[in-house]
Amino acid sequence: MSDRKGFGLLKGKKGIIFGALDERSIAWRIALACHREGAEFSLSNAPIALRLGALDKLAEETNSRIFPCDVSDEENVAELMNSLKEEHGAIDFVLHAIGMSPNIRKNKKYTDIEYNWYNQTLDISAISLHKILNHADKAGILNDGGSVIALSYIGAQRIFSKYTDMNDAKALLESIARNYGSRLAERGIRVNTVSQAPTKTSAGSGIKGFDGMYTFADKIAPMGNPTADECADYCVTLFSDLTKKVTMQNLYHDGGFVTAGISEEMIEGLAKLYADEE
């Protein structure tokens, strides 16, 4: 975490953070930043991810409890909301930082995917946001004026071949955020996606060709790729009361990548690379 002091931006706020696996996880960095800003929260991850025990360290550091939950199991999600009710009464923020594609893990091409795995990709990485909001709302634990963030990637808008079915999952995730956001808006609850640049995490590095995608984005973005800690600072602002009317948006956190064309450095590099062909 950056050694900056907090601003107390989340003082008095309670929340749930999904998806911290190890120190590199974006959710891990967000948990540290939320703690720095005075928030109280619980952590959740799939039981299988908790077996390694890495999350205990984060729980200790942030004074939080861990609740196992496999988001592909609706009953499990419903049970989690009851546990959160007992733990916090109600919550003000939700971080969805969950992504998984069996097709990517097994190196399946987009044109050769296994459909049961495709369903799992969509279920775990996107539909889970719907399930979480639905069951949180049913359990009556979402405070008015709260804020929900799901982490996305520009593969929702553009084709990144190595990201295969996760491109589709992110498009669905962003759509669910918009649609749920419209339903919760009258209660002042914001729902946004933050489209983060390639970041070196366990999920990121699991993608074949990730290094190429990382370098490509880093070279084109005028500010370069933002780190997970920088993403965490941005998410703090969205959880805070300083962004109360920002909702149903896909917000790019990518150093300017999305609107950049090509950089001078890349033009020069490519000119050298393809010199023989010109």
Ligand SMILES: NC(=O)c1ccc[n+]([C@@H]2O[C@H](COP(=O)([O-])OP(=O)(O)OC[C@H]3O[C@@H](n4cnc5c(N)ncnc54)[C@H](O)[C@@H]3O)[C@@H](O)[C@H]2O)c1
């Ligand atoms: N790393 C990147 O380059 C990048 C870029 C943009 C967006 N994102 C998104 O950020 C989010 C966090 O990913 P990360 O890069 O920090 O990697 P990560 O591997 O640290 O986090 C992914 C998390 O999803 C959890 N998960 C998987 N299946 C689950 C299930 N069934 N139930 C509950 N949790 C489950 C994993 O245990 C893990 O904690 C993901 O949505 C990812 O797509 C990542």
